[in-house]
Amino acid sequence: MESKEKCGIVAVYNRNANNKEILNEVFLMMNALQHRGQEGCGISFIDKNYKFNRFVTQGLVKDLFSIRELTENNLDIITLIGHIRYSTTGSDEASNLQPFVSGTIDGKKIALAHNGNVVNAYEIRTKLMEEGHTFTTTTDSEVILHHIVKTYNKTLNIEEAVSKAINEFVGAFSIVLLFDTQIIAFRDKNGFRPLVYGKKHDTFYFASEDTALKCIEVFEIEEVKPGSIVIIDEGEKKEIRVGVNNLSHCIFELVYFAKPSSTVFNESVYNFRYECGKALAKYDKDKKFDYVVPIPDSGFIAALGYSQASQVPLGTGLVRSHFTIRSFIQPKQQSRDNVVKTKFFVADEVVKDKKIVLIDDSIVRGTTMKRIVSILRKHGAKEIHLRIASPPVKYPCYFGIDFPTEKELIANEMSIPEIANYIGVDSLKYLEVEDMMNILKVNKTNFCNACFSGKYPVEIDKNKLRKDIFES
Ligand code: SF4
Secondary structure, X not given: OOOEEOOEXXXXXXXXXXXXXXXXXXXXHHHHOHHHOOOEEEEEEEEOOOOEEEEEEEOOHHHHOOOHHHHHOOOOEEEEEEEEEOOOXXXXXXXXXXXXXXXXXXXXXXXXXXXXXXXXXXXXXXXXXXXXXXXXXXXXXXXXXXXXXXXXXXXXXXXXXXXXHHHHOOEEEEEEEEEOOEEEEEEOOXXXXXXXXXXXXXXXXXXXXXXXXXXXXXXXXXXXXXXXXXXXXXOEEEEXXXXXXXXXXXXXXXXXXXXXXXXXXXXXXXXXXXXXXXXXXXXXXXXXXXXXXXXXXXXXXXXXXXXXXXXXXXXXXXXXXXXXXXXXXXXXXXXXXXXXXXXXXEOHXXXXXXXXXEEEOOOOOOHXXXXXXXXXXXXXXXXXXXXXXXXXOOOOOOOOEEOOOHHHOHHHHOOHHHHHHHHOOOEXXXXXXXXXXXXXXXXXXXXXXXXXXXXXXXXXXHHXXXXXXXXX
């Protein structure tokens, strides 16, 4: 699958504790969320001398934690937020790196890290600009920050400022704020994107996925509830419920984005994908295959489920290299072929003269899949039957997943037999929407599946999105 997630966030509150390991723990947490974005990352924190700091870099979390001033100064941290950004074609990428920072009328610093995408950012940005605000980035996240600072400057009450933002912004936002010496976390009323927190000794930790907390041995984990604010101040936790709409957790977090070691929206990602694979196998009761072959890594868990349910052995016919490089000296087409050829290698024992059932989590454009199938054919596969562990992605997402435009979504433009023909497989089946939703153990009406069904949980006025101003 080829789409991208819009970001991961973390936060730590260590004010009354004496945890010297914070920076190392933040590295581990952010590293655990690297799959949510690879373009850049950053942290803002207040150190023991109450000095505000900000470090951002393009590249990976390991690059951020190689910055000398960060690693060599033995910094004691009392509050911190961090952000991992997805890759984009935005014009001025460095300026869009988060956390974003602003100052309040009473001289406090406020920093924000955001995961999601709000759909009425343009309207609110226009109003703020008419009032004299200026913006230095092309992100909806900066609009949220200005909105909060504006309300705070009038009321000197951060709870009121955040509540107002939750009430006025529409769409997806899981946010952590560093406000002076407090950490404030909140989610939109629909609960589109995940956000959890936990406590170890006297330190509080927040992250987009619980796997980031479990990897630093924080095991008592709770959700920041949709439409709620969690404030950590003076070592104490306070929760404020602002209100909820119809819950609309993103099912694509379970299908693809979240790490298989995570539980999101109280659903195990691993179990969900495994059950999707088992459900797919039911469509093929009368078929005989030699091997179930996962597209690594995205199709692996569904393939395990398919193999278990069908009793067809799992064969790693495609071996993935984790050291891919992009070559820019070749013509575009050849370069794209090379990306696939440097990433996937074929184990002939599993493929040559075999009838294989190829499993992936989803298809977006279909171009990568077409290249993979072509390579398998060249290695002598007798039959290739493609099974997709989610329904066809037919509609764009406006809530923080960077799908291409409708026209670039292959399932929006072609029927299933046409897609099979384009990709070059002998047969193609997708998981039905209803079968996928029935796998959920929690209330299935609490989920958004608009990219599959076209039923958007909030009203979308495409004319007001202004993609020409905001990056996707
Ligand atoms: S449209 Fe799809 S990707 Fe976007 S929030 Fe809904 S389920 Fe998730």
